[in-house]
Structures are given as structure tokens and as C-alpha cells.
Amino acid sequence: MTSSVLVTGAAGYIGSVLVRALITHGYHVTGLDRLSFGGESIIDLLHHPSFTLRRCDLNDHDAVDRVLAERPYDAVLHLAAIVGDPACARDPDEARRTNWEAGRHLVERCRARGIGRFVFASTCSNYGRMSDPTRYVDETSPLAPVSLYAELKVRFEQYLLAAENRSADFAPTALRFATVYGASSRMRFDLTVNEFTKDLAIGKGLRIYGEQFWRPYCHVRDFAQAYLRVLQAPAAQVAYEVFNVGDTTENYTKGMLVEHLLKIFPQAKIDRVTQVEDPRDYRVNCDRIRDRLGFSITLRVPDGMHEVADLIRLGIIREPGHPRYYNIPYAG
Ligand SMILES: NC(=O)c1ccc[n+]([C@@H]2O[C@H](COP(=O)([O-])OP(=O)(O)OC[C@H]3O[C@@H](n4cnc5c(N)ncnc54)[C@H](O)[C@@H]3O)[C@@H](O)[C@H]2O)c1
Numbered sequence: 001m002t003s004s005v006l007v008t009g010a011a012g013y014i015g016s017v018l019v020r021a022l023i024t025h026g027y028h029v030t031g032l033d034r035l036s037f038g039g040e041s042i043i044d045l046l047h048h049p050s051f052t053l054r055r056c057d058l059n060d061h062d063a064v065d066r067v068l069a070e071r072p073y074d075a076v077l078h079l080a081a082i083v084g085d086p087a088c089a090r091d092p093d094e095a096r097r098t099n100w101e102a103g104r105h106l107v108e109r110c111r112a113r114g115i116g117r118f119v120f121a122s123t124c125s126n127y128g129r130m131s132d133p134t135r136y137v138d139e140t141s142p143l144a145p146v147s148l149y150a151e152l153k154v155r156f157e158q159y160l161l162a163a164e165n166r167s168a169d170f171a172p173t174a175l176r177f178a179t180v181y182g183a184s185s186r187m188r189f190d191l192t193v194n195e196f197t198k199d200l201a202i203g204k205g206l207r208i209y210g211e212q213f214w215r216p217y218c219h220v221r222d223f224a225q226a227y228l229r230v231l232q233a234p235a236a237q238v239a240y241e242v243f244n245v246g247d248t249t250e251n252y253t254k255g256m257l258v259e260h261l262l263k264i265f266p267q268a269k270i271d272r273v274t275q276v277e278d279p280r281d282y283r284v285n286c287d288r289i290r291d292r293l294g295f296s297i298t299l300r301v302p303d304g305m306h307e308v309a310d311l312i313r314l315g316i317i318r319e320p321g322h323p324r325y326y327n328i329p330y331a332g
Helices: 015-024 040-045 061-070 085-090 092-112 148-161 192-201 220-232 254-264 287-293 301-313
Strands: 004-008 028-033 051-055 075-078 117-123 171-177 179-181 206-209 214-219 241-245 251-253 270-273
Touching (some): 015 028, 015 040, 015 220, 028 061, 040 051, 061 092, 075 092, 085 092, 085 148, 092 117, 092 148, 117 220, 148 171, 171 220, 179 220, 192 206, 206 254, 214 220, 214 301, 220 241, 220 287, 241 287, 254 301
Parallel strands (some): 004 028, 028 051, 075 117, 117 171, 171 241, 179 214
Antiparallel strands (some): 214 251
């Protein structure tokens, strides 16, 4: 029997890649999205036999209940959110409503309906600044969110995985994603690798603040594979678990990103600005998802740089400055 999965945020940067991977692997997908950036990213899936689109705002709890009542879902993959520090800072009330209250309602309704699996798109930003930058953080490290965006992710994770809420028939999992990059049908150019590559591809120079600061990175298609690993694992292996998603060897400083970019754009003008502190300076160990679920990445940051450079070079994306490619309005 086909597994039926509800994906919130299905038209987004990650969601639109994920739903295609799920369909390819035999799932029926219901995509719930309010289409904040339009729905062109899933245009070919409209009326696809394995896909149902429900245009719905997560904050409309009755509408969410109606979507949940439509099918006996085996799993809910919850990605819809106000995404990123700037977008949450711009409208904190909307961020709280969407990323906290609406998510909590969704969990309550999933439990009430006996939906067994719930996978939450969390973030490695939860770790905040490492106290000792020579060490790696892992899933057991303390969380130190430094933005409303990460604070809400931490709060939701804690609620979802709380010991007092545990039950044998509900298996929630939190995936703490590295910073994502790569081509998606809802392209984003406000993510570090994509943004740096795009700027050089359109002939702009790069101004790098604090080239010594570390961040973990992972390709958007590999994220989709991580979801498949979680869905295919026995519930007992993933229930009430947290997994960092990425690869321990894919942590880069901004300076390292620039070194790779200079191989593609040797003439690039780079302006390095000294910065002493960055609240998001961290290196992440991602061995748990590899060791327990057999997840491995297929792409590395330089692959994503070539991919994004080609999006511009080949004229696949002609107006990379268009607001649709940014989660906050962009003036670059
Ligand atoms: N991009 C990253 O680097 C990254 C890293 C870690 C975690 N994440 C998480 O992954 C998830 C997806 O991120 P993304 O990069 O695809 O973001 P995105 O902004 O491209 O997609 C979010 C989608 O959610 C939808 N949405 C927003 N509010 C909604 C609402 N109230 N009701 C219904 N739909 C709504 C939007 O229309 C959009 O299609 C988010 O939860 C994000 O926090 C992303």
C-alpha cells in the first residue's frame, strides 16, 4: 500500500525538492502551503496522480483540520515556517504564530488523529555560538539560540520531544539541518553559498565579514534523502530523536568558501572585512544520522557552487535580484 505523507511548506525551497523525491519513491504526497512565494515550484505536480495540493494557511486551524481529515496520513513532514533570522525579526508576531502556535496545533491534531510519524524541520542554528570553536557540537550539546527564528525552533523541538508528552503510538523526530544550498525550483539566493556564488556569477564583488567563522552546509537534494531515511527507518529508531543533517566533513569557514569560489571565478574581487565576533560560529558533527540511519551525502559545497553558477551563466535564472528569490525583500 502506498504511504501517504502530508508535507507542509511543500512549495518552498526544500519542500519542492522533497516532494519530488517522495513521489519518486512511491509516496502519495499532500502538499500544504499558503504559497507565499507562488506555486511555480510545483507547477508540474498539479493534478499529478501522486500529489494533491492544498493551498492553506497553517494559522487557519480549521482549514488545517480539514486537510488532516482528508486522508489517513502515515506521516507529517512539517517544513512550513517563517524562515530565517531576518524574516522572523521583521514580523515577530507572525513568526510566533506560524513557527510556534500553528505548529503546536498541527502536532496536537496529528496525535489526536493517530498519525504515527511527525518530522520537524529544525536547524543547526539552534546551537548558536560555540564556546570552544576548536570543537564540534553534536546532538547532545547545549542549545544557545541567538535569534527569534532559532529560539522558536528550540521551543518547538522541546515541546515535540518532551518526556511528559511521550506515547508509544506517536514517533516524532527533529532534523537539525545544516545551512542548505543548491538548485531548487523555488530558488533562494539569500543562503550563503547560493548568494556568494550568484554575486560572483553576475560580476559583483564579494564583501566577506569574518572569514574565519565556521558553518555546516548540506545540499538541498541530500536533505530530501535524509527524510527518506527517517521515513524508512523503524519507528523505534527515530522516535523522540534529534539528528543533525549534513556531513561532519562539510563544515566550512567563509574563507574556505571563497577559496572554492576563486577556482570558478579566478578574477573575482573579494573584500575581506575583519569581524571579531559572529554569534553563529559553529562546526557540527553529523555522524549520528550516518551511523544510525545509514545516511550519506552525495554532493559537496563545490558541486553546489557549480550548479548555482550554471543557473546564472546559462540564463536559467535571468533576474536573480527578483524578490521571489528572497525571504525578505532584497535591494542588491
Ligand atoms: N534553508 C535552510 O538553510 C534551512 C536550514 C535549516 C532549517 N530549515 C527549515 O526548513 C524548512 C523549509 O525551509 P525553506 O528554505 O524551504 O523555506 P521557504 O521559505 O523556501 O519555504 C517555506 C514554505 O512555507 C510556506 N509557508 C510559510 N508560512 C506558511 C503558513 N502560515 N501556512 C502555510 N504555508 C506557509 C511558504 O509559502 C513556503 O512555501 C523551514 O522550516 C526552515 O526553518 C531551512
